[in-house]
Amino acid sequence: MQQTFVQPEFRVKIDYDKCHKCGRCVQQCGWGVYEFNERPIPHDEKCRACHRCVTYCPAHCITIEKNTLAFRDNDNWSVDARTSVWRQAETGGVLLTSMGNPKPYERIFDKLVLDACQVTNPSIDPLREPMELRTYLGRKPDAVSVIPDPEGGFMLAEDAGVSRNIKLDVPIIFAPMSYGSVSLNVHKSIAMATQRLGTMMNTGEGGMHEDLFPYQDNIILQVASGRFGLDPDVLGRAAVLEIKIGQGAKPGIGGHLPGEKIDRDVSATRMVPQGSDAISPAPHHDIYSIEDLRQLIYALKEATGYKPVGVKIAAVHNVAAIASGIVRAGADYIYLDGFRGGTGAAPQVIRDHIGIPVEIALAVVDQRLRDEGIRNQASIIAAGSIRSSADAAKAIALGADAVAIGTATLLALGCHLCQSCHTGKCSWGITTQKPELTRRIDPDWGAERLTNLVHAWSHELQEILGALGVNAVESLRGSRERLRAIGLDEQTCRVLGVKPAGL
Amino acid sequence: MAYDLGRYDGFSPDRYREESPYKIHGGCGLMGICDESGALMSGEEPIRAMAVQRDRGNGLGGGFAGYGIYPEFPDHFCFHMMYHDLRAKDEAEGLLRESFAIEVAEPMPTRPVKGITDAPLLWRYFLQPYPEALEEREMIAEDYVVGVVMSINARVDGAFVASSGKNMGAFKGVGFPEEIGRYFRLEEYEGHTWVGHNRFPTNTPGWWGGAHPFTLLDWSIVHNGEISSYGINSRYLEQFGYTCSLGTDTEVAAYLFDLMLRRHKLPVELACKALAAPLWSEIDRMPDRDATLMRSLRAVYGPGMLNGPFAIVLGFNGGMVALNDRIKLRPLVAARSGSRLMVASEESAIHTVLTAPDEVWAPKAGEPVIARVEGMDLLFHSQLHASPAEISCAVRAADACHELEEVAV
Numbered sequence: 001m002q003q004t005f006v007q008p009e010f011r012v013k014i015d016y017d018k019c020h021k022c023g024r025c026v027q028q029c030g031w032g033v034y035e036f037n038e039r040p041i042p043h044d045e046k047c048r049a050c051h052r053c054v055t056y057c058p059a060h061c062i063t064i065e066k067n068t069l070a071f072r073d074n075d076n077w078s079v080d081a082r083t084s085v086w087r088q089a090e091t092g093g094v095l096l097t098s099m100g101n102p103k104p105y106e107r108i109f110d111k112l113v114l115d116a117c118q119v120t121n122p123s124i125d126p127l128r129e130p131m132e133l134r135t136y137l138g139r140k141p142d143a144v145s146v147i148p149d150p151e152g153g154f155m156l157a158e159d160a161g162v163s164r165n166i167k168l169d170v171p172i173i174f175a176p177m178s179y180g181s182v183s184l185n186v187h188k189s190i191a192m193a194t195q196r197l198g199t200m201m202n203t204g205e206g207g208m209h210e211d212l213f214p215y216q217d218n219i220i221l222q223v224a225s226g227r228f229g230l231d232p233d234v235l236g237r238a239a240v241l242e243i244k245i246g247q248g249a250k251p252g253i254g255g256h257l258p259g260e261k262i263d264r265d266v267s268a269t270r271m272v273p274q275g276s277d278a279i280s281p282a283p284h285h286d287i288y289s290i291e292d293l294r295q296l297i298y299a300l301k302e303a304t305g306y307k308p309v310g311v312k313i314a315a316v317h318n319v320a321a322i323a324s325g326i327v328r329a330g331a332d333y334i335y336l337d338g339f340r341g342g343t344g345a346a347p348q349v350i351r352d353h354i355g356i357p358v359e360i361a362l363a364v365v366d367q368r369l370r371d372e373g374i375r376n377q378a379s380i381i382a383a384g385s386i387r388s389s390a391d392a393a394k395a396i397a398l399g400a401d402a403v404a405i406g407t408a409t410l411l412a413l414g415c416h417l418c419q420s421c422h423t424g425k426c427s428w429g430i431t432t433q434k435p436e437l438t439r440r441i442d443p444d445w446g447a448e449r450l451t452n453l454v455h456a457w458s459h460e461l462q463e464i465l466g467a468l469g470v471n472a473v474e475s476l477r478g479s480r481e482r483l484r485a486i487g488l489d490e491q492t493c494r495v496l497g498v499k500p501a502g503l
Numbered sequence: 504m505a506y507d508l509g510r511y512d513g514f515s516p517d518r519y520r521e522e523s524p525y526k527i528h529g530g531c532g533l534m535g536i537c538d539e540s541g542a543l544m545s546g547e548e549p550i551r552a553m554a555v556q557r558d559r560g561n562g563l564g565g566g567f568a569g570y571g572i573y574p575e576f577p578d579h580f581c582f583h584m585m586y587h588d589l590r591a592k593d594e595a596e597g598l599l600r601e602s603f604a605i606e607v608a609e610p611m612p613t614r615p616v617k618g619i620t621d622a623p624l625l626w627r628y629f630l631q632p633y634p635e636a637l638e639e640r641e642m643i644a645e646d647y648v649v650g651v652v653m654s655i656n657a658r659v660d661g662a663f664v665a666s667s668g669k670n671m672g673a674f675k676g677v678g679f680p681e682e683i684g685r686y687f688r689l690e691e692y693e694g695h696t697w698v699g700h701n702r703f704p705t706n707t708p709g710w711w712g713g714a715h716p717f718t719l720l721d722w723s724i725v726h727n728g729e730i731s732s733y734g735i736n737s738r739y740l741e742q743f744g745y746t747c748s749l750g751t752d753t754e755v756a757a758y759l760f761d762l763m764l765r766r767h768k769l770p771v772e773l774a775c776k777a778l779a780a781p782l783w784s785e786i787d788r789m790p791d792r793d794a795t796l797m798r799s800l801r802a803v804y805g806p807g808m809l810n811g812p813f814a815i816v817l818g819f820n821g822g823m824v825a826l827n828d829r830i831k832l833r834p835l836v837a838a839r840s841g842s843r844l845m846v847a848s849e850e851s852a853i854h855t856v857l858t859a860p861d862e863v864w865a866p867k868a869g870e871p872v873i874a875r876v877e878g879m880d881l882l883f884h885s886q887l888h889a890s891p892a893e894i895s896c897a898v899r900a901a902d903a904c905h906e907l908e909e910v911a912v
Contacts, residue, residue, distance in 0.1 A: 121731050153772075154772075376803070474806060475810035
């Protein structure tokens with residue numbers, strides 16, 4: 001066999017003076033890096049730098065370093081570019097990868113700053129005063145109309161109020177990740193956390209396992225192009241339905257869950273044969289235009305007694321017009337997934353080069369819907385990628401009703417962003433179906449970590465609102481006046497509707 | 504008259520360099536008084552109520568609005584106009600003439616007062632829309648008038664509509680309110696409802712249009728506070744065709760009231776509940792039917808909720824409403840004396856005007872104080888106050904005395 005030109009990315013170093021020779025690293029590593037021969041011997045080329053062995057080594061004697069191999073400098077031909085060519089010359093295949101776009105494109109969230117109150121208006125102390133994060137997602141009428149109440153005062157006129165909205169105690173929901181791409185224990189962890197937090201999770205396109213039925217009131221069920229795991233019973237259980245058109249990490253691309261990830265349970269939940277590949281087509285084969293989308297939205301509503309139906313799209317160039325069409329087609333919310341959004345598997349060329357940042361998509365969609373006077377007809381959920389409460393606050397100020405967190409959710413459960421979900425060998429037991437790996441996540445433990453994370457972000461959002469001198473999240477939502485840009489060009493500022501700092 | 508739907512391009516048009524594109528900050532003092540029996544009181548009393556609150560302003564803005572002051576023209580819209588120069592006047596008058604049948608056009612009666620300088624050209628017009636124009640556009644008169652007001656304020660450089668309602672007017676400018684009151688000879692007017700304002704802007708536009716009250720149609724707003732939700736409030740209003748060209752909280756509050764009361768026909772109590780919404784925890788504890796109503800109100804009008812410290816008085820033909828923010832971060836005191844209901848930033852103002860009030864209280868956060876003039880329609884001004892008065896447009900500029908009057912504090 002020919003020698004590969006691709007050198008290991010990492011170097012696994014073991015301090016054998018400290019090593020207990022216990023073999024735990026061998027047992028922990030899902031990638032098969034270690035061989036045991038009186039002591040653990042690492043095979044560097046298999047290492048993904050996921051730090052599972054580092055975390056669980058009782059002697060703390062393992063460290064992972066970058067392979068600092070020198071290459072002749074070339075700004076044009078980066079080492080990555082050279083390596084990709086070698087890989088493809090070896091295999092003749094599309095390079096696969098996972099998680100979000102890691103390329104050094106402009107990170108707009110990092111160039112936006114928030115306001116605070118000084119003197120002319122007081123900031124508010126969230127530890128002393130109420131600070132409200134409750135959010136209702138869904139279609140709202142243009143106006144509330146009331147009639148006199150015979151018993152005094154006023155009451156809602158018939159069909160005049162807000163109905164079929166989704167109540168969220170925090171404007172943060174869990175992003176769609178399918179059972180199959182992640183393990184059932186991950187789904188259970190998220191489901192338990194949503195109930196504790198008063199928020200929603202999203203099944204992704206893999207259907208709803210029966211273990212999730214107790215949490216069905218907090219579940220958004222995704223209807224994707226493969227239509228996996230959908231039947232009248234499951235549709236009737238979920239609180240909300242979401243038509244997935246696209247994903248930020250791979251706009252315009254379908255999905256492919258390899259047969260080896262489809263065990264008995266996944267097969268039952270997805271309603272596909274065990275061991276066979278589950279292919280999601282790129283488009284829905286019954287949606288070739290906006291009017292087809294309208295039909296599916298109303299078919300789902302009719303089938304479920306008019307549950308809210310959202311539509312998830314990837315952020316692409318013409319996103320504002322697309323979003324307007326989606327709202328007019330009857331969607332109750334639009335889920336905008338930016339190009340930094342994660343994925344369980346995607347061609348690298350797609351993930352790294354297609355789509356636009358969610359900050360831009362969110363700004364133009366919110367503005368377009370306002371220009372057309374239909375902003376109240378649908379909520380906007382922003383995702384891909386929300387890395388912190390600060391990102392969440394900035395997204396809300398740009399116009400999002402709520403944000404969805406996927407990568408952050410997995411990070412909370414141990415993910416180290418090694419970008420290898422597609423291999424199905426996740427050492428952290430997240431993106432795998434191997435029982436010896438999936439049992440590494442105890443749903444109770446996972447739920448607690450997720451609850452902690454969202455609680456922490458909520459407290460931080462409350463601190464931000466307090467500094468801004470408002471005590472309800474709706475007063476920040478779309479309030480771009482409270483944002484300023486540092487170091488963004490004028491055109492981007494204009495698109496974002498945000499003034500540069502100093503103005 | 505079609506008006507610009509106010510496409511937000513990130514930077515407001517800089518028609519008024521003095522005000523926009525910056526958000527205007529400031530603190531203030533205010534008052535409002537209404538005789539619910541419809542009995543008239545002269546402008547003297549609001550002047551005195553504002554004079555004792557002099558320290559709440561810095562001389563960069565004062566003003567009043569009176570209702571029932573033009574009984575001779577009950578069915579005409581009265582435009583109080585400010586012009587920087589004759590060119591602006593010509594341009595704005597052209598627009599007015601094109602849009603309305605003008606019954607009377609005259610300079611505002613004023614008297615020279617020490618401390619008041621750099622007054623713009625002040626004119627008032629009693630006018631009505633041409634019925635054909637309304638028919639052609641299928642609009643009601645009020646919407647038509649709003650359109651013209653928006654057009655003038657946004658498009659005519661150096662012209663500003665100070666008020667545009669029926670049987671009411673706003674009198675405002677740069678100066679302390681008692682000086683402004685004397686300058687406009689307010690003691691010669693009689694009205695059933697008055698609001699007054701003293702401004703403490705933290706930047707110094709020195710621009711007459713920027714003083715309070717801010718008005719639209721019959722609504723006049725005086726406001727002490729800082730609306731921290733200005734950004735979303737103004738974007739919400741743009742969706743309904745309002746152009747927030749001044750960058751002031753007061754403008755936003757006026758448009759929100761106009762939207763909810765006039766266009767969405769919400770009762771004023773509920774409009775107040777939308778602007779200073781109860782906490783979700785309070786809503787959850789309400790009886791079911793109230794909770795359902797409040798939940799809808801808050802979910803729908805959330806972008807219009809005024810968040811941040813404020814005390815606000817809304818005057819209209821038929822009464823006034825005073826409202827504090829949701830957690831009462833600015834002062835507001837109320838009192839009743841017989842048929843008179845009065846509110847002010849400071850209790851001293853109340854005791855200056857009402858010698859022995861029956862009751863004085865501090866309204867709770869988000870609880871509106873509402874005064875209604877007996878027999879008057881709350882929303883529209885179709886049935887006007889009919890009691891006689893001798894003031895108003897009979898007073899002409901030529902009659903003004905020329906000695907400088909020193910205004911006593």
